[in-house]
Amino acid sequence: xxxIYNKIFLEHDTGxxxxxxxxxxxxxxxxxxxxxxGEKYLELYHTKKYIQRVKEACSRSERLDxxxxxxxxxxxxxxxxxxxxxxSSQSNDFALVRPPGHHAYPNQSSGFCIFNNIAIAVxxxxxxxxxxxxxxxxxxxxDGTCKFFYNTDKVLYWSLHQFPAFPxxxxxxxxxxGKGKGYTINVPLPAESGDDIYMNAVEALMPIAEQFNPxxxxxxxxxxxxxxxxxLNLRLSVNTYYKLGRLLSTKFKNVFATLEGGYNTDTLPxxxxxxxxxxxxxxxxFKEEPTDSRIIVFDEFESRLxxxxxxxxxxxxx
Numbered sequence: 001x002x003x004i005y006n007k008i009f010l011e012h013d014t015g016x017x018x019x020x021x022x023x024x025x026x027x028x029x030x031x032x033x034x035x036x037x038g039e040k041y042l043e044l045y046h047t048k049k050y051i052q053r054v055k056e057a058c059s060r061s062e063r064l065d066x067x068x069x070x071x072x073x074x075x076x077x078x079x080x081x082x083x084x085x086x087x088s089s090q091s092n093d094f095a096l097v098r099p100p101g102h103h104a105y106p107n108q109s110s111g112f113c114i115f116n117n118i119a120i121a122v123x124x125x126x127x128x129x130x131x132x133x134x135x136x137x138x139x140x141x142x143d144g145t146c147k148f149f150y151n152t153d154k155v156l157y158w159s160l161h162q163f164p165a166f167p168x169x170x171x172x173x174x175x176x177x178g179k180g181k182g183y184t185i186n187v188p189l190p191a192e193s194g195d196d197i198y199m200n201a202v203e204a205l206m207p208i209a210e211q212f213n214p215x216x217x218x219x220x221x222x223x224x225x226x227x228x229x230x231x232l233n234l235r236l237s238v239n240t241y242y243k244l245g246r247l248l249s250t251k252f253k254n255v256f257a258t259l260e261g262g263y264n265t266d267t268l269p270x271x272x273x274x275x276x277x278x279x280x281x282x283x284x285x286f287k288e289e290p291t292d293s294r295i296i297v298f299d300e301f302e303s304r305l306x307x308x309x310x311x312x313x314x315x316x317x318x
Contacts, residue, residue, distance in 0.1 A: 001255070001279040004084045005030045005096040012077035012099055014069040018231060018263045019112040024098060026265035027272065038082025038115075044123045045116055045148065050107045054078070054114060064109035074099070078114040081258075085117035086124060088256040089218065094276060095258040102142030102220045102260050103167065110144060111167060117258050119145045122218050126154050133158065133214035133252075137244060138222020138260040139232045141170035141186065145220065151180040156212045160201055162225075162232050163188030172308040175315075182315030183212075187308065190300045191233040194291035195240050197301045198225070202247065204305060208316045209251070216254040223262030223271035227291060230263050237288040238270045245278025255279060 010021040024030075042051050057064055058075040081097035088095040101118055103111030122132045122145075134149070136142045136159040146169070149155040163170050169186075176184040185208060187201050223241065225234040248255050257275075262268045270286040277285050293301070309318050 001257070001276055002093045003030055003096050003276070004033045004035065004088050004093050006032050006035045006080060006084070008035075008077050008080050009096075009098045011073035013071040013073065017069055019098065019100065021098070022265050023262065023268060024096065027096070027269050030096065033084075035080050035087060036083040037079050038084070038086055038120070039079040041082055041086055041120050041124060042079070042115060044127070045106055045120045047107045054109070064114065068109040068112055068114060070114070074114065081117050082115050082120050085121040085258045088258060089121040089125060089216065092254055092256050094221070094256070097259055100222070100260045101258070102136060102138060102145045103140070105144045105147065111140065113144065116144050116148070118142070118218055118220050119148050121256075121258070122149070122155060125216060130215040131212070132216050132218055133209055133212055134218045134220060135248065136160070136220035137225070138220050139225035139229070139234050140166055140222065140261060142220050142260070143167045143169050146170070146184060146186070149180065150176050150184060151178045153179045153183050156183050156185070156209065156214065158185040158205065158209065160187040160189060160198065162191055162193070162234050165232060172304055172311060175311060182312065185312065188304055189234060190297050190304070192235055192293065192297050193301060194235040194293040195237055196292045197298060198236055198240055199243060201301070201305065202244070204309070206251065207318055208312065211316055214252065216256070217248060217252045219248065219255060219257035220260045221257040221275060222260030223268055226262070226264065226267050226271055228264045228267050231261070235291045235293070237291050238267065238274050238286045239284070239288060239290055241271045242274040242278040242284040245275040246281070249279045249281065
């Protein structure tokens with residue numbers, strides 16, 4: 001898995017804001033990739049009215065919502081982020097992009113996200129007849145992505161996220177509707193969950209992913225679950241991101257990813273490069289002491305996991 005990156009993503013200027021260009025600058029000198037403009041793919045997910053609204057708002061540097069900032073170059077950066085995500089889905093690479101995407105809905109922005117990069121890339125694969133699993137390990141639920149694929153059995157959406165937290169959804173009983181019932185897996189992690197809880201959850205539910213047997217795995221790679229991240233209260237070490245990359249590449253043949261969250265610019269590079277090392281079966285570059293969870297947190301997690309497994313056992317063998 002290689003990195004797909006272009007300096008145009010630095011031109012989305014958000015000023016003093018958690019989602020700013022330092023999130024990519026902190027990674028050092030990343031070789032640039034020639035990226036296609038993803039504007040032609042936007043209507044796979046977004047409405048024409050919303051696309052036009054974004055274009056106009058960016059031209060005036062207007063906020064799309066209380067949290068999502070724009071500047072005159074934001075529209076182009078967001079379109080190229082979509083293009084990078086689509087490219088990564090074709091080459092099994094990592095789209096190192098901003099703005100992120102998984103909170104964006106077809107007709108509205110949300111949570112720093114303008115266009116839903118991962119959902120567009122996945123929907124393109126679905127139109128090509130592929131069966132896709134979305135593995136969203138950003139510590140916020142990717143509510144835009146989750147909602148869009150909530151009624152289909154062609155996409156398995158699996159998210160591990162802190163709950164309760166923004167955006168306020170993602171409890172165990174949110175499992176899809178209609179043909180998609182059973183194809184959404186929301187794993188609500190209690191605050192202060194550590195490495196032990198996280199990997200327990202992944203291993204407990206991996207049999208569902210294997211039974212679904214996707215043609216391709218799309219990863220919403222957010223690194224805000226790290227214990228030093230500024231927006232949430234999970235306690236993951238950099239080791240877990242290596243383990244996730246290793247596990248995904250061992251279990252599945254085709255895996256691509258796109259950057260979502262991760263706001264501590266000191267630790268984001270370690271998390272990202274550890275994930276890539278895991279996928280690529282390289283030695284883990286960065287190590288920390290593993291984190292464990294207090295008994296009260298583990299008890300709450302186990303209660304939630306039992307509820308989730310009971311619900312999903314109607315649809316899958318666990």
